[in-house]
Amino acid sequence: GAGVSQSPRYKVAKRGQDVALRCDPISGHVSLFWYQQALGQGPEFLTYFQNEAQLDKSGLPSDRFFAERPEGSVSTLKIQRTQQEDSAVYLCASSPWQGHEQFFGPGTRLTVL
Amino acid sequence: AQTVTQSQPEMSVQEAETVTLSCTYDTSESDYYLFWYKQPPSRQMILVIRQEAYKQQNATENRFSVNFQKAAKSFSLKISDSQLGDAAMYFCAYNGILAGNEKLTFGTGTRLTIIP
Numbered sequence: 001g002a003g004v005s006q007s008p009r010y011k012v013a014k015r016g017q018d019v020a021l022r023c024d025p026i027s028g029h030v031s032l033f034w035y036q037q038a039l040g041q042g043p044e045f046l047t048y049f050q051n052e053a054q055l056d057k058s059g060l061p062s063d064r065f066f067a068e069r070p071e072g073s074v075s076t077l078k079i080q081r082t083q084q085e086d087s088a089v090y091l092c093a094s095s096p097w098q099g100h101e102q103f104f105g106p107g108t109r110l111t112v113l
Numbered sequence: 114a115q116t117v118t119q120s121q122p123e124m125s126v127q128e129a130e131t132v133t134l135s136c137t138y139d140t141s142e143s144d145y146y147l148f149w150y151k152q153p154p155s156r157q158m159i160l161v162i163r164q165e166a167y168k169q170q171n172a173t174e175n176r177f178s179v180n181f182q183k184a185a186k187s188f189s190l191k192i193s194d195s196q197l198g199d200a201a202m203y204f205c206a207y208n209g210i211l212a213g214n215e216k217l218t219f220g221t222g223t224r225l226t227i228i229p
Contacts, residue, residue, distance in 0.1 A: 031215055033215075033216060033217070035217075040222075041221060041222070042117075042204050042219035042220055042221050042222050043158075043204070043217070043219050044219070045216040045217065045218070048215060048216055050215075056214075056215075056216065059216070091158065093158075093217075095215070098208075098210070098215045099146045099165070099208060099210065101148065101160040101163055102217060104150075104157060104158035104159070105157075106155070106157050107157075
């Protein structure tokens with residue numbers, strides 16, 4: 001079956017613009033995660049969903065970041081009024097249950113000019 | 114909060130030789146999962162190996178094996194018979210077992226170069 005897909009793969013935004021990043025997890029996976037990966041660093045946790053419930057959003061860096069998963073499948077990460085420090089690769093991962101490996105998508109590289 | 118430390122930013126190994134990547138972590142939990150993920154230049158993160166903390170036996174996957182030392186909170190990855198395709202960033206990651214604590218905490222990574 002298909003893996004985790006993310007779109008767009010690349011996004012260039014002007015400072016102050018809003019962006020929306022999409023994640024399609026593996027069908028049937030209950031858990032969905034968003035991570036932010038700065039250049040040369042390890043991924044850092046942003047937020048986590050179990051089905052449609054957002055159980056942990058402790059990693060969101062500011063109130064400009066918002067994520068949703070309204071029907072328990074596709075998720076969208078929205079960043080309002082983008083800043084240069086938001087430039088990073090945003091990774092989405094899904095997992096069938098806790099402790100199982102997380103399957104990662106290819107990421108969206110966001111560049112804020 | 115849990116932390117994961119990878120003290121080797123870069124490593125290199127001759128093709129067909131063996132290399133060991135280091136990882137230490139800090140946690141107050143008694144049970145958890147540990148992972149090694151590989152991220153090739155294309156950036157898609159893929160699982161290399163997984164260890165459950167309650168299992169004393171070290172996990173192995175073909176040429177990949179771990180040395181899990183729970184008391185020392187150490188989780189190193191050994192790659193035997195290194196191949197050119199092993200070149201990538203390798204990340205050690207921790208996953209708690211408590212309900213609602215499913216996030217992965219990653220180290221900063223080790224860039225592995227294979228010398229032909």
